[in-house]
Amino acid sequence: MNIFRLTGDLSHLAAIIILLLKIWKSRSCAGISGKSQILFAMVFTTRYLDLLTAYISLYNTSMKIIYIGCSYATVYLIYAKFKATYDGNHDTFRVEFLVVPVGGLSFLVNHDFSPLEILWTFSIYLEAVAILPQLFMISKTGEAETITTHYLFFLGLYRALYLINWVWRFYFEGFFDMIAIVAGVVQTILYCDFFYLYVTKVLKGKKLSLPA
Amino acid sequence: ERVSSGKDEL
Numbered sequence: 001m002n003i004f005r006l007t008g009d010l011s012h013l014a015a016i017i018i019l020l021l022k023i024w025k026s027r028s029c030a031g032i033s034g035k036s037q038i039l040f041a042m043v044f045t046t047r048y049l050d051l052l053t054a055y056i057s058l059y060n061t062s063m064k065i066i067y068i069g070c071s072y073a074t075v076y077l078i079y080a081k082f083k084a085t086y087d088g089n090h091d092t093f094r095v096e097f098l099v100v101p102v103g104g105l106s107f108l109v110n111h112d113f114s115p116l117e118i119l120w121t122f123s124i125y126l127e128a129v130a131i132l133p134q135l136f137m138i139s140k141t142g143e144a145e146t147i148t149t150h151y152l153f154f155l156g157l158y159r160a161l162y163l164i165n166w167v168w169r170f171y172f173e174g175f176f177d178m179i180a181i182v183a184g185v186v187q188t189i190l191y192c193d194f195f196y197l198y199v200t201k202v203l204k205g206k207k208l209s210l211p212a
Numbered sequence: 213e214r215v216s217s218g219k220d221e222l
Contacts, residue, residue, distance in 0.1 A: 005221070056219075060220060120219065162221070
């Protein structure tokens, strides 16, 4: 465990908690893509099935349980408790265009053709693109609440920090996982445009709004 | 090679 990995995990945790608290405190999920949140719930579910088969550490197990728990809680808030505030009209990304190709790819390109490994690979590929419905929604409405941008920033930062972690692990441990690295690079690239807007607008106290 | 159960990263 290096500092980049740890801060990456904490950044991921911060993102998840920020989103959950935003919805809970405002009693509203306006501007949040329920589809992205369902995809993230799928990501955590398919990746952390090894909770049932392998024990790594107390840290590992607790974080996995927290991520899964918060993810399902978020989906519950959006689609049940605060359903009336869910902006479904703007959440129109066709998720089958992500899930089907990602499912196919995880069967074709994986480390081992076994159920658990294919599901893990699926989760890695799906996570790389799971934010697209949310970004699509923002591009459609042309704006995002500031708290939503903080969520996106920490979510993007997490994978960027993992990239540095993988460079570190390659040099100091000789460890590398090509699937995770390539997907992680793709995932981070998808946030670049957003990072630019976050730094040039949100951090200067302006609301994130896109030109019409 | 790092396969199947026991991924240490989240």
